[in-house]
Structures are given as structure tokens and as C-alpha cells.
Amino acid sequence: MYRVLNKLPNKSDSKPLPIVVIGNGPSGICLSYLLSGYIPYIKRGSAHPHPILQRKLEETPEVPIIDQDLEYLSEGLEGRSQSPVALLFDTLLRPDTDFGGTAESVLTWWHETNRAIPHLILGRNPPGGAWHLIEGSMITLSQGEWMGLPDLQFKDWMRKKRRGLRNNRATAEDIAQYYQHYVAKKGLQQNFICGTVVTSVKKVSPDVNFSYAQQDPEGNSHSFWVFPEKDDQIASGNLFQVDGFIKNTNGCQQPFSIYAENVVLATGTYDSPSKLGVNGEDLPFVHHKLSALEEAVKNKRVGMTSDPVLIVGAGLTAADAILFAHHCNIPVIHAFRRRVNDPGLIFNQLPKMMYPEYHKVHQMMKEQSVACPGPYECYVSLPEHHVLSFTEDKKCIFQDKSGHQKVFNISMAFVLIGSNPNLSFLPNNGIDLAIDNEQPVNSKRNPINVDPFTYECVQEKGLYAVGPLAGDNFVRFVQGGVLAVASSLLKKANKNPP
Numbered sequence: 001m002y003r004v005l006n007k008l009p010n011k012s013d014s015k016p017l018p019i020v021v022i023g024n025g026p027s028g029i030c031l032s033y034l035l036s037g038y039i040p041y042i043k044r045g046s047a048h049p050h051p052i053l054q055r056k057l058e059e060t061p062e063v064p065i066i067d068q069d070l071e072y073l074s075e076g077l078e079g080r081s082q083s084p085v086a087l088l089f090d091t092l093l094r095p096d097t098d099f100g101g102t103a104e105s106v107l108t109w110w111h112e113t114n115r116a117i118p119h120l121i122l123g124r125n126p127p128g129g130a131w132h133l134i135e136g137s138m139i140t141l142s143q144g145e146w147m148g149l150p151d152l153q154f155k156d157w158m159r160k161k162r163r164g165l166r167n168n169r170a171t172a173e174d175i176a177q178y179y180q181h182y183v184a185k186k187g188l189q190q191n192f193i194c195g196t197v198v199t200s201v202k203k204v205s206p207d208v209n210f211s212y213a214q215q216d217p218e219g220n221s222h223s224f225w226v227f228p229e230k231d232d233q234i235a236s237g238n239l240f241q242v243d244g245f246i247k248n249t250n251g252c253q254q255p256f257s258i259y260a261e262n263v264v265l266a267t268g269t270y271d272s273p274s275k276l277g278v279n280g281e282d283l284p285f286v287h288h289k290l291s292a293l294e295e296a297v298k299n300k301r302v303g304m305t306s307d308p309v310l311i312v313g314a315g316l317t318a319a320d321a322i323l324f325a326h327h328c329n330i331p332v333i334h335a336f337r338r339r340v341n342d343p344g345l346i347f348n349q350l351p352k353m354m355y356p357e358y359h360k361v362h363q364m365m366k367e368q369s370v371a372c373p374g375p376y377e378c379y380v381s382l383p384e385h386h387v388l389s390f391t392e393d394k395k396c397i398f399q400d401k402s403g404h405q406k407v408f409n410i411s412m413a414f415v416l417i418g419s420n421p422n423l424s425f426l427p428n429n430g431i432d433l434a435i436d437n438e439q440p441v442n443s444k445r446n447p448i449n450v451d452p453f454t455y456e457c458v459q460e461k462g463l464y465a466v467g468p469l470a471g472d473n474f475v476r477f478v479q480g481g482v483l484a485v486a487s488s489l490l491k492k493a494n495k496n497p498p
């Protein structure tokens with residue numbers, strides 16, 4: 001096994017690590033589980049409700065799913081994801097969930113330590129990724145069960161914690177805690193280096209001289225990782241140099257540099273909030289995170305008697321901000337570009353019964369526009385308006401669909417219009433890896449171009465992408481991509497059974 005060290009003298013003959021994963025959210029955690037040798041088999045005696053899949057599963061019941069032909073197994077599956085392997089793994093874990101059923105997973109997990117591959121999971125926050133940044137009291141859009149990872153049911157953990165679901169949904173805080181618990185319970189901690197920020201990933205020649213010596217600002221040499229000394233050559237011919245820094249407990253940043261044969265990008269899309277790109281957007285009263293509103297309320301920078309806060313956007317984060325402000329009796333101006341009954345608006349796609357709070361926001365958006373005042377106090381909506389600029393004296397200038405301009409006094413502005421991945425650690429911000437390699441990577445419109453059955457980047461062998469970066473935006477569906485990566489890496493490492 002590799003060791004993690006804080007300081008070490010030069011070590012000139014270490015070999016590269018087989019796998020480095022950047023990002024420690026649900027994608028990175030699930031991958032660490034599979035790479036640690038946890039192997040999924042079909043449970044003896046189980047029957048999958050999908051008859052064709054069941055027939056295929058019966059053909060080779062002794063072969064673990066991870067070693068089977070994922071393309072063959074997933075052929076013909078339909079559901080709420082575009083990815084065949086995402087649908088496959090999801091239906092094996094939650095066989096009839098889309099029909100409201102609660103059938104148990106048809107998978108059973110065996111810990112085959114001889115199949116484990118050494119790997120490191122690097123991440124900025126504690127294990128759980130974006131879930132540590134999302135406001136803790138926020139309720140998930142997905143059912144609690146869909147947030148769970150393999151072989152540790154979310155509902156069982158909630159029961160043990162004596163926590164209850166709300167309308168079958170959980171809070172972000174519960175989810176973040178569950179992911180941390182998962183890592184501990186499955187004994188994965190040694191693979192995780194938290195507080196680590198990757199600043200560069202580049203391909204290097206496999207003939208490089210492996211030295212892990214680093215210089216800190218005082219000129220001292222450090223190294224963090226010592227790998228097993230293997231005699232075999234770099235099997236794949238790929239070699240990546242991963243650079244970054246780790247924050248020590250005393251707050252200092254220590255640089256590191258490691259080599260890896262394969263790198264998995266699992267960095268999600270929550271790090272760089274989208275901007276409007278208008279004048280005044282960088283003024284200090286304009287924010288791009290929901291947490292800034294909570295902080296402002298806590299610090300009494302806004303309250304019932306302040307000028308209204310402006311919330312820009314018509315997604316669920318904007319809706320969460322409106323609910324929060326409403327709860328605190330803070331006056332709100334809500335601006336968004338779409339029509340209230342635009343079918344593309346998320347509120348028009350959510351079942352009312354399951355999401356009463358978002359239905360309420362949608363009602364306010366419809367019934368209390370600036371053009372026709374309605375029953376709700378402290379809220380006014382500006383549908384089909386876009387922001388033209390912010391001024392230093394805390395005014396916001398809008399333009400409506402007919403080109404008329406309006407000016408409102410505001411106390412603070414919260415631009416909550418989504419976020420983009422931050423791939424600044426890759427050459428050309430990762431644009432070359434995207435499906436349209438002239439546009440920035442975007443989880444919905446322009447994800448990284450990956451092989452659908454290995455999730456290896458089409459443009460760069462040895463580099464993989466999972467989760468929203470590869471277009472899988474929900475936790476229940478990121479796991480299939482992870483299965484595909486693990487299956488491919490096990491094959492590369494010759495860790496398949498004979």
C-alpha cells in the first residue's frame with residue numbers, strides 16, 4: 001500500500017500511482033469503493049423485474065457485473081438518464097424505483113482485496129463534495145433513497161441516526177454526513193486526501209525521472225506520497241503529472257506533485273457560479289451564492305426594513321433563496337428572463353404534490369408580478385426581465401421584453417443562475433475535451449466527450465470524467481459512470497479474474 005506522509009526526504013525512485021481521482025464528492029467516493037476491491041455480483045435467487053435484463057443476468061450469474069459486457073447488459077434500458085450504464089447500475093441498485101416500488105437491490109457485494117487498485121482521491125472539502133457547500137437545511141430535489149451509494153442504504157443510515165425524511169426527501173446536511181459516514185464505514189479513509197487543491201494536470205513523457213521532491217517557499221524539500229515500488233513498466237503508456245497544494249492544519253499551503261497513469265476528473269460543477277456579465281456585477285453588494293444571503297441575514301446586514309434584496313434566476317437555488325428571504329420577512333424583487341408558464345422552467349416540470357414549497361414560489365412568480373400586484377407581501381416578480389447593470393448607489397437597472405427600462409433600489413443582489421465547472425487546472429480549461437471543443441465545458445449543454453461504456457475521454461486516453469462533467473447530473477446516475485470507469489481500470493490493471 002502507499003503511505004501518506006507529511007514530510008519526507010527526497011525519494012528519487014518511486015513509481016507513478018495507477019489512479020488519481022480529482023474530486024471527493026459522491027462520484028469520487030463511489031469510485032474509491034469499487035477500486036478498493038468491492039465487487040458487485042447478482043444476488044443468488046434474486047429476480048429483476050425487467051424481464052430482458054433478468055434473462056441476460058441469468059446467462060453468466062457467477063461473473064461480477066463489473067466484468068460483464070456493460071453495453072450488452074444496458075442495451076434497451078430506458079429511463080431518466082441518457083447514459084446506458086447509468087440506467088443499468090441504477091436499475092440494479094433500485095430495480096423498480098421509478099414505478100414507486102421499493103424492491104431491494106439485486107446486487108450483493110464481495111470484498112476481494114486482491115482486486116483493489118491503489119488510488120488517491122483528492123478534494124478540497126471533506127468527503128461529500130458539493131454537499132458540504134450547499135446550505136445544510138436545503139431539502140433535496142431527489143428522494144432521499146436516490147442519494148445513497150452502493151451497499152449502504154440511505155434510509156437505514158437515517159433510521160440509525162433517528163432522522164426522518166420530509167416528503168421522502170432529505171436535507172443537504174444529512175446527505176453530507178451520510179457521505180462522510182460512508183467513507184468511514186467502508187474503510188476508505190486512507191484513500192482520501194482532503195484539503196487538497198489540484199492546480200495543474202498535464203501529460204508527460206513516461207520516461208520521466210520519478211522524483212517527488214518538492215520545494216516549499218522556504219526552500220525545504222517535502223514529499224507527501226510514497227508509492228509501492230513496482231518492477232513493471234507503465235502498463236498503459238499514459239503518464240500524467242498532477243500538481244497542487246494541500247492546506248495544513250496550521251493554514252499553510254504545501255505544494256505537491258504526483259505522477260499517475262490514469263486521472264479521473266470528478267470535480268463536479270459547483271465551484272464557479274455563472275455570471276450575468278453586466279456592469280457593476282463585481283460591486284460588493286452583488287453576490288453569486290445562496291450562502292451569502294444567509295450570512296447577511298445572520299449578520300443583520302439585511303432585514304424586514306431594508307430595501308428589497310434582488311434575486312436573479314428561476315432555478316431551484318433562486319427558489320430556495322426566495323423561500324429563505326420570505327421566511328425571514330425580507331422584501332424581495334425577483335427577476336428572471338423566462339415567461340412564468342414557459343415549459344422549460346423547472347417549476348413547470350415538478351409534480352406539485354411532491355414539491356409544495358417550489359409550487360408556492362411558482363405561484364408567487366405568477367400572481368405577484370410588478371404589473372399586477374397580488375396577495376403576497378414583501379415579494380414582487382419581474383418575469384421576462386433582464387439585468388442591464390448595477391450602480392454604486394445600490395440601484396439595479398432592468399430591461400423588460402418590450403425594451404423598457406426600470407430602476408429599483410436594492411439592498412443586496414443575489415445572482416443565482418447556475419454554475420460552471422472550473423477546469424482551470426487542465427490545458428485550455430478542458431475545452432479540448434468537450435463534445436463541442438470550441439465551447440467551455442458545461443454539464444447540460446456541452447459535457448466532456450467520453451466513451452459511453454468506459455467514461456474515458458475520447459480526446460485523451462488515460463483521462464476519465466464522471467458525474468456532471470460527463471453529463472450525469474443526479475447522484476443516482478453518476479454511479480453508472482463510476483462503474484464504467486472502474487470496469488475499464490480493472491481491465492487495464494489486469495485485475496480481471498482469469
Ligand SMILES: Cc1cc2nc3c(=O)[nH]c(=O)nc-3n(C[C@H](O)[C@H](O)[C@H](O)COP(=O)(O)OP(=O)(O)OC[C@H]3O[C@@H](n4cnc5c(N)ncnc54)[C@H](O)[C@@H]3O)c2cc1C
Pocket residue numbers: 022023024025026027028122123124125128129130131134139140141142146147196197198199266267268269270271317422425466467468469472473474475476478
Ligand atoms: C443546490 C444543488 C442541489 C442539488 N440537488 C440534487 C438532488 O436533489 N439530487 C441529486 O441527485 N443531485 C442534486 N444536485 C447535484 C449533485 O450535487 C451532483 O450530482 C453531485 O454532487 C455530483 O457529484 P460529484 O462527486 O461528481 O461532484 P461534486 O459533488 O460537485 O464534488 C466535486 C468536488 O471536487 C472538488 N474540486 C473541484 N475542483 C477541484 C480541484 N481543482 N482540486 C480539488 N478538488 C476539487 C469540489 O470542491 C467538490 O468538493 C444538486 C446540486 C446543487 C448545486
